[in-house]
Amino acid sequence: MAIFNAKDRIIECKLVFYGPGRGGKTTNLEYIFKAFNKNTSSEMISINTMGDRTLFFDFLPLGLGKIRGCEVKIQLYTVPGQARYRSTRKLVLKGVDGVVFVADSLEVRRKANLLSLRDLADNLKSEGKNIFRIPLVMQYNKRDLEGHEVPLLPLETLDMDLNSKLKAPHFAASALKGEGVGATLKHALLLTLRRLQTDLKWTR
Amino acid sequence: MQTSEKESIGRLLKEAEIYRSHGLLSNSRAKYLEILSMSRKSSAISKNQKFIDGIKSKIRAVEKSLDELRKRPDKPQLNQDMQALIKKLFSFSKTEAAAAIEGAVALAKFGQYEKALYEFHLLLSQGILPLVMAKNIIRCHVALKKPDAAAEEFSKWLSRDLFSFDELAQLRSFTAAAFEKEGIHTPLPELFTRPRKTFSVNKEEETFLEISAISIHLQNGPFQSENLDFEVHFQSANTVTVHLPSTRKEIAEFFVPGTRLDNIECYSPITVFRSSGTVAGKATIKHGPKRGDYTLDISIDAD
Ligand SMILES: Nc1nc2c(ncn2[C@@H]2O[C@H](COP(=O)(O)OP(=O)(O)OP(=O)(O)O)[C@@H](O)[C@H]2O)c(=O)[nH]1
Numbered sequence: 001m002a003i004f005n006a007k008d009r010i011i012e013c014k015l016v017f018y019g020p021g022r023g024g025k026t027t028n029l030e031y032i033f034k035a036f037n038k039n040t041s042s043e044m045i046s047i048n049t050m051g052d053r054t055l056f057f058d059f060l061p062l063g064l065g066k067i068r069g070c071e072v073k074i075q076l077y078t079v080p081g082q083a084r085y086r087s088t089r090k091l092v093l094k095g096v097d098g099v100v101f102v103a104d105s106l107e108v109r110r111k112a113n114l115l116s117l118r119d120l121a122d123n124l125k126s127e128g129k130n131i132f133r134i135p136l137v138m139q140y141n142k143r144d145l146e147g148h149e150v151p152l153l154p155l156e157t158l159d160m161d162l163n164s165k166l167k168a169p170h171f172a173a174s175a176l177k178g179e180g181v182g183a184t185l186k187h188a189l190l191l192t193l194r195r196l197q198t199d200l201k202w203t204r
Numbered sequence: 205m206q207t208s209e210k211e212s213i214g215r216l217l218k219e220a221e222i223y224r225s226h227g228l229l230s231n232s233r234a235k236y237l238e239i240l241s242m243s244r245k246s247s248a249i250s251k252n253q254k255f256i257d258g259i260k261s262k263i264r265a266v267e268k269s270l271d272e273l274r275k276r277p278d279k280p281q282l283n284q285d286m287q288a289l290i291k292k293l294f295s296f297s298k299t300e301a302a303a304a305i306e307g308a309v310a311l312a313k314f315g316q317y318e319k320a321l322y323e324f325h326l327l328l329s330q331g332i333l334p335l336v337m338a339k340n341i342i343r344c345h346v347a348l349k350k351p352d353a354a355a356e357e358f359s360k361w362l363s364r365d366l367f368s369f370d371e372l373a374q375l376r377s378f379t380a381a382a383f384e385k386e387g388i389h390t391p392l393p394e395l396f397t398r399p400r401k402t403f404s405v406n407k408e409e410e411t412f413l414e415i416s417a418i419s420i421h422l423q424n425g426p427f428q429s430e431n432l433d434f435e436v437h438f439q440s441a442n443t444v445t446v447h448l449p450s451t452r453k454e455i456a457e458f459f460v461p462g463t464r465l466d467n468i469e470c471y472s473p474i475t476v477f478r479s480s481g482t483v484a485g486k487a488t489i490k491h492g493p494k495r496g497d498y499t500l501d502i503s504i505d506a507d
C-alpha cells in the first residue's frame with residue numbers, strides 16, 4: 001500500500017524484513033543504517049527495550065532521491081521473529097509493498113526458517129496479499145560462520161527448503177560483516193519499485 | 205582425556221557458545237546438556253570435576269537468561285515519542301477519523317493501553333463510531349486488568365444519552381463476555397427497562413428532518429462516475445440505514461465505517477438538501493428474505 005502523492009510526485013513505500021527470531025533482521029537494518037547514513041533524514045529507531053530481541057519493530061526511513069521524476073522514499077521495517085509475537089508481525093506487515101526474508105543458515109534453525117516462512121504466507125494472506133505475487137527476496141544469512149565449529153545448512157539445502165516453489169531471487173549474506181546486505185536490499189528495492197511502477201502507472 | 209574426545213567436546217563447546225551469543229538459548233542449553241552427558245560417560249573426563257562444574261554453571265547461566273526472558277513483559281510501556289510514532293506509522297486511511305481509529309487500535313495492539321484509552325475517549329467525545337469506541341475502551345480496561353474501571357465506565361454510559369437502549373444492552377453483554385473470558389467476577393449494573401429514550405428524546409432526533417432516500421456522489425475511487433441511490437429503511441436522529449443487495453458487494457466493501465461522504469443528496473417529503481456524512485456502520489443481514497444483503501448506517505452531518 002504505497003502512498004503516491006501525485007501532486008508533489010512523492011512515492012512512499014514499505015519494505016519489511018521478515019524471518020525467524022535471531023536470524024539477523026535487525027543486524028541487516030543496522031548495517032544499512034551505517035552504510036546509507038547520508039540518505040537518511042532521521043535515525044534508525046528500534047522500538048524495543050531490554051536485550052537485543054526485537055519486541056515491536058525496527059524502523060528506518062530512507063530517501064532514494066528522484067527516480068523517473070518522482071521523489072522515492074522507502075520505509076524499512078523488521079518484525080519480531082520470535083513465534084510468540086505473531087500479532088505484532090501481522091500489524092507490522094500492514095500495507096507492505098515488498099519483503100526480504102532473512103533465513104538463518106544455522107542448521108538448528110532449519111525448522112524455524114520453515115515455520116517463519118509459513119507464518120509470512122499466512123499473514124500476507126490475511127492482508128489480502130499472496131506470497132507468490134509480492135516482491136520477495138530471500139537472504140541466506142550468517143554465511144561468515146562457514147568453516148566455524150557450527151553446523152550450517154548448505155545454500156542448496158536452504159534454497160530447496162525455502163525457495164523451491166517461490167523461486168525468489170536469493171542472496172548469501174553476512175549481515176554482521178555487511179556482505180550481501182547491499183545486494184539483497186538493492187534487489188528488493190528493484191522488484192518493489194518495478195511493481196509499483198506497474199501498479200501506480202507511474203511514468204513521467 | 206583422549207585427543208579425539210577432547211576435540212569433539214571442544215567443538216561442541218564452541219557451538220554452544222555461538223548459539224548463546226546469538227541469543228539461541230534453548231539450542232545452547234541443549235548443547236551444554238549434550239556435553240555434560242558425554243563428559244559423564246567418558247572415563248577420562250568424568251573425573252575432571254572442575255570441568256563438569258564449569259559446564260553445569262554455564263547451563264545454570266543459560267537457564268537463568270531463559271527464565272528472565274520468559275518473565276519479561278511482552279509489550280513494555282513505551283515513551284511518548286515512541287507511542288506517537290506508532291500512531292503515525294500505523295494509521296493508513298485517508299479520512300481523518302478512520303486514520304485516528306487505526307492509530308488508536310494500533311496502540312492497543314502494541315500493548316500501549318493507557319495511551320489507547322486516551323485516544324478512544326477522545327474519539328468517543330467527538331461522536332465518532334461511539335459503539336465501536338466504547339467496546340475498545342472496555343477491551344483496554346480488561347487488558348489492563350482493571351475491571352472496576354470498565355464497570356464504572358459502563359455505569360457512566362448508562363446515565364447519559366450517548367447510547368440507545370439496544371446499544372447499551374450490546375455493550376453490557378460485550379463487557380460481560382470480556383469479563384468471563386478473563387475469569388473476572390466484577391458485577392455490572394443491570395439494564396432495566398427501555399425508559400429514558402421515551403421521555404428524554406434526543407434533541408437531534410426531534411429536529412432532524414425525515415429522509416426517505418439519499419443519493420451519494422463520490423469524488424474519487426471506483427464509483428466516482430456513478431450516482432449511488434438508496435431508499436432509507438430506517439432513521440434514528442441523523443443516522444439513516446439503507447439496504448444494499450448482495451450483488452453490489454464491491455460497493456459494500458468500499459463503504460468501510462469511517463469513510464467520509466462529502467456529497468449526499470437527501471430527499472425528504474418536503475425538500476431536497478445537500479449534505480455530507482460518514483459511514484457509521486455496516487452489517488450483513490443474517491436472516492429472512494434479504495439474507496446476504498448489506499445494511500449501511502450513514503450518519504448525515506447535522507448542519
Ligand atoms: N556470525 C553472524 N552472526 C549474525 C549475523 N547476523 C546476525 N547475527 C547475530 O545473530 C544474533 C541475532 O541477530 P538479530 O539481528 O538481532 O536477529 P533478529 O532477526 O533481528 O532477531 P529478532 O529480533 O529476535 O527477530 C545477534 O547476536 C547477531 O549478532 C551474521 O551474518 N553472522
Ligand SMILES: [Mg+2]
Pocket residue numbers: 025026027052053054078079080081
Ligand atoms: Mg530484531
